[in-house]
Amino acid sequence: MRKRVFIALALVLILIMGTTCVSAKTVLTFWNGYTGPDRAVLESLVAEFNESQSEIEIVMDIQPWDSLFQKLLPSLVIGSGPDIAAFASENIPQYAAAGVLSPVDDFYAGDYLDVDKLVPAAVENGIFDGKHYGVPMDFATLLMYYNKDHFAAAGLPEEPPKNWDEFKEYLLKLTNAPEQYGLAIAVKETIPMWPILLWGNGGGILTRDGEVLIDSAETKEAMKFWADLVMNHKVSPIGLTGAEADKLFQSGKASIEIVGPWMTNGFTEAGLNYDVAPVPEGPAGPVTLGTSVNLVLSKQAGEDSQKREAAFKFYAFWNSPETQVKWALGSGFPPTRTDLLDHPEIVEHPWVPKFAAVAPYAQFYLQGTEKFREIETSIFVPALEAILYGVQDVDTALDEAGVKLRQLVK
Amino acid sequence: MNISISSRKKAVAYLFLAPSLIVFGVFVFYPIGFALWASFTDWSLINQSPNFLQWANYSRLLADSRFWNAVKNTLYYTLGVVPVGTVISLCVAIAVNQRIRGIEIFRTIYFLPVITSTAIIAIVWTFLFDPDIGLLAYYLKFLGFTTQGWLRDPNYAMPAVILVSIWKNMGFNMVIFLAGLQSISESLYEAASIDGANSWHSFWYVTLPQLRPTLTFVIVMSMISSFQVFDQVYVMTRGGPLFRTETVVQYIYHHGFETFQMSYASTVAIALLLVVLILTILQLRVLDRDIN
Numbered sequence: 077m078r079k080r081v082f083i084a085l086a087l088v089l090i091l092i093m094g095t096t097c098v099s100a101k102t103v104l105t106f107w108n109g110y111t112g113p114d115r116a117v118l119e120s121l122v123a124e125f126n127e128s129q130s131e132i133e134i135v136m137d138i139q140p141w142d143s144l145f146q147k148l149l150p151s152l153v154i155g156s157g158p159d160i161a162a163f164a165s166e167n168i169p170q171y172a173a174a175g176v177l178s179p180v181d182d183f184y185a186g187d188y189l190d191v192d193k194l195v196p197a198a199v200e201n202g203i204f205d206g207k208h209y210g211v212p213m214d215f216a217t218l219l220m221y222y223n224k225d226h227f228a229a230a231g232l233p234e235e236p237p238k239n240w241d242e243f244k245e246y247l248l249k250l251t252n253a254p255e256q257y258g259l260a261i262a263v264k265e266t267i268p269m270w271p272i273l274l275w276g277n278g279g280g281i282l283t284r285d286g287e288v289l290i291d292s293a294e295t296k297e298a299m300k301f302w303a304d305l306v307m308n309h310k311v312s313p314i315g316l317t318g319a320e321a322d323k324l325f326q327s328g329k330a331s332i333e334i335v336g337p338w339m340t341n342g343f344t345e346a347g348l349n350y351d352v353a354p355v356p357e358g359p360a361g362p363v364t365l366g367t368s369v370n371l372v373l374s375k376q377a378g379e380d381s382q383k384r385e386a387a388f389k390f391y392a393f394w395n396s397p398e399t400q401v402k403w404a405l406g407s408g409f410p411p412t413r414t415d416l417l418d419h420p421e422i423v424e425h426p427w428v429p430k431f432a433a434v435a436p437y438a439q440f441y442l443q444g445t446e447k448f449r450e451i452e453t454s455i456f457v458p459a460l461e462a463i464l465y466g467v468q469d470v471d472t473a474l475d476e477a478g479v480k481l482r483q484l485v486k
Numbered sequence: 487m488n489i490s491i492s493s494r495k496k497a498v499a500y501l502f503l504a505p506s507l508i509v510f511g512v513f514v515f516y517p518i519g520f521a522l523w524a525s526f527t528d529w530s531l532i533n534q535s536p537n538f539l540q541w542a543n544y545s546r547l548l549a550d551s552r553f554w555n556a557v558k559n560t561l562y563y564t565l566g567v568v569p570v571g572t573v574i575s576l577c578v579a580i581a582v583n584q585r586i587r588g589i590e591i592f593r594t595i596y597f598l599p600v601i602t603s604t605a606i607i608a609i610v611w612t613f614l615f616d617p618d619i620g621l622l623a624y625y626l627k628f629l630g631f632t633t634q635g636w637l638r639d640p641n642y643a644m645p646a647v648i649l650v651s652i653w654k655n656m657g658f659n660m661v662i663f664l665a666g667l668q669s670i671s672e673s674l675y676e677a678a679s680i681d682g683a684n685s686w687h688s689f690w691y692v693t694l695p696q697l698r699p700t701l702t703f704v705i706v707m708s709m710i711s712s713f714q715v716f717d718q719v720y721v722m723t724r725g726g727p728l729f730r731t732e733t734v735v736q737y738i739y740h741h742g743f744e745t746f747q748m749s750y751a752s753t754v755a756i757a758l759l760l761v762v763l764i765l766t767i768l769q770l771r772v773l774d775r776d777i778n
Contacts, residue, residue: 146743150531174532254618264726313618315638315727320616329618450745461728465640 102386103133104377107148108162108213108369109141113341117406125393132386134160152176152374159377160387162213165201165370169446172204178378179207180388188392193415195435198368201443210370211391212412214403216336217431217438218272218365219352221343226250226331236353240276243356244305250331253310260330261306263464264457266318268441269334272365274298275439276358281456284444286485290456291478298358299470303463314464336367337408337431352427354434366438368412404428410435447484455480518759524752531746543753553754555729556737559644563733564712566648567655572704575656579663580693593664597657604654608721611650612637615722637723640730647718647731654718655711659704666700667693706769713762734758 110118115138122134137158139147144163151157153176171177184191184199191199195215202210222236230249237243247258261269274280279295282288289295305311316324318335325333326346333339334355343350355364371391377383393399400411401419410432411422422428442448459477462468468476525543529536547553582593599607614622617635636646670693678688694701716735719725725732725740732740734754742751 149746153531153534265724313635313638315635324618327619453740453744457726458728461640461726465728467640467728 101133102131102382103135104160104383104386104390105158106134106136106160106162107144107158108136108138109144110138111140112338114338114407114409117403120406121394121399121402124399125390128393132389134390149174149176155376157374157376159374159383160371160390161374162369162371165198165210165368166441166443166445166448168202168209168370168372169204169444170448171372172207172209173446176375177209178373178375178384179209180211180373180378181208183211183388183391184208186388188388189395193413194395195368195412195414197366197435197438197440198370198412201368201440202370202372204444210372211395213369213371213394214407214409215366215368215412215435216338216409217367217434218267218269218334218336218355219431219434220355221325221333221335221339221350221352223325223328223331224349224351226256226328230331236351237356239357240301240359247305247311247332248309251309251311254313255329257313257324257330258311258332260316260321260324260333261312262316262318262321263314263460264317264453266316266321267336267367268365269321270302270460271439271441272334272355272363273302273358275363276355276360277301278358278360282442282445282451282481282485286445288478288481288485290459290481291474294360296470296474299463299474303470306464307466315461334364337410337427340408340427352430362434362437364434364438366435366440368440445485451481451484455484521752521755524749525756527749529749531748536749539749543750544757546750547753547757552729552732553734553737556732556734559729559731560713560715560733562644563648563651563715564709566645567651567712568705568708570648571652571655571708572659572701574652575659575704576663576697578656579660579667580689582660583664583667593661596660599654600657602654604717605721607654608650608718611646612722615646638727640728643723643727643731647715647722650718650722651712651715655708659708662704663697663700666697670696702770706766709769710762710766713758713765 106122108118118138119136122136126133141163144161145167148157148161148163149171152161152171153174157176168177183189194212198212198215199208199210202208202212220236224234227234227236227246227250230246232246232249237246250256250258261273263270271281274289274295277294277298279292279298280289281295282290306314312330313320313324321330321333322335322339322342324330325335326339326343326348328348354362357363371387371394373384373387377387394403395412397413397416397419400413400416401421403409404411404416405421405425405428408425408427408431410428414435416422417429417432422432442451445451455477459468459473462473463470524536526539526541527536528539528542578596582589582596614620615636617623617638623636636642674692674696675688678692683691714735715733716739719731719733719736720739723731725736735758738751738754738758741747741754
């Protein structure tokens, strides 16, 4: 009798365990920093993914980017971090070098998604040390926002400037410091704006291959042109953070700002009469900044084959045409795919096609280096400030920066 | 069991001390000890198998110009906040020490900044200082005073941070001075006025000497907290522009949480600990010379 009860109990137990194993959901924790207006769109798309199937559940933890970056690396190192995270691709080298990310070459090699349709730059900048670590989550470019009322009041044509000479002409007419500035350009704590002006002349800071450009002749020439406009003609206040530059344009105290698609809602709500146009071309041709937040997989989650599979399915969902259309329409960002530009709803959107159109010549900032943050805060921004505050002249500041940069990336 | 009464009392005493001691041990002594150990290694958050480095971090510290810049900025900040702040809070304490009806309202108002979050105060003051949309800049323009922009100007950024700190902490020092003032016995003032002292004399010859211990306390506490300033600097300027407001703790933060070189950050922290310790001992010797 006892034996039979025992066998019956054992069978029931196995049955229970069996069913729970089969119906166990793979839960993936996902940290990101989309706290702004795009949060609602992101949450609805993730909810859609969770509801569309019962094997995988994505649990998001959204916090401001600076808190995220403070906590993410330490928590991944001690193994208590999220399974998936999303952050700007320039951070990938630091995390990959620390050994906390799992390479995702098999995602690209497999047939989860038609990966050849993804924006090439967004994919390339998720590569470190020859391996893919990131899958694009978003892609943004910077355009020149301009205040149409200011143009009219200054007697300027409706057409925005197309090259640096016209740009200079417009800025001088629009500037009446300190009541109104022609340009609101940020120096620190911002999406990079100054580098676009350097690239416009064929200069730069550091290429992906490690070539130091910060002290090249082209960079110095570009810097002198723009420093003169800012310091002597006061076309922009000096020392702005990204948020301050946004505020200046939003409050109508600046006529032009070079920034990304995320500001369109805020500017529209402020009642500004504005439009966007490609950044005026410098001598080296058209260029702008591209930036991509990439999805990364933690090493721990990567080693669990169920979680890995689940993550790849989510990546494929996120980058599918249907999801990308919804994302683009809801957030104003161009899609991560290159094959959606003719989509009827996208074409009708006031901003998305314009931001997507400049993707072919969008350059990324300080990619592929683990020392990205230090280069920005200890070399580039201080050099820029030293020049603009008149502490050092362009040649000295950039030469010194060049020496420091070579030392750092050796 | 023959436990004597005195050793039983001792046991009870230790029992009551235990919670405090445990908290101190875990949250103060252990981290200090750990930081001391870390400063002799190359432990970083990422490199979990550190090597023993002996004095390498310390020699790097001595040669680090950005560290000395941080020390200079911290001294500038302390020299700005402590004397001015102490004098202002003493004056305000004397002012609110009068027996006027409703004077408590003023005491409360002056104390409010102390209990408000430093980060929030810093954010609001950042707006006030903004040269384009800030109230302060707006009113100062009428007085003919235009600057490049307080927090964006390398020369005015630190004075702006000092101003905010003085404003914030004044209430705390005021309360301490108030307690000190109220403990001065009336008979001393009476004796002084009998001897023909006017209010300046009674302040200089009665109030100040009697306030000696309070003054010592306020100056030492202000100095210790000034050396550790971080919140305002981080929120208002992040150490800029051009590193002109980078204080020692801001620098520790940079190495601890931006470059993740925890061992070097610990080195700077230990250096700060030693400096504050030495200065405090010196101050106590100098100011407490006669009292004791």
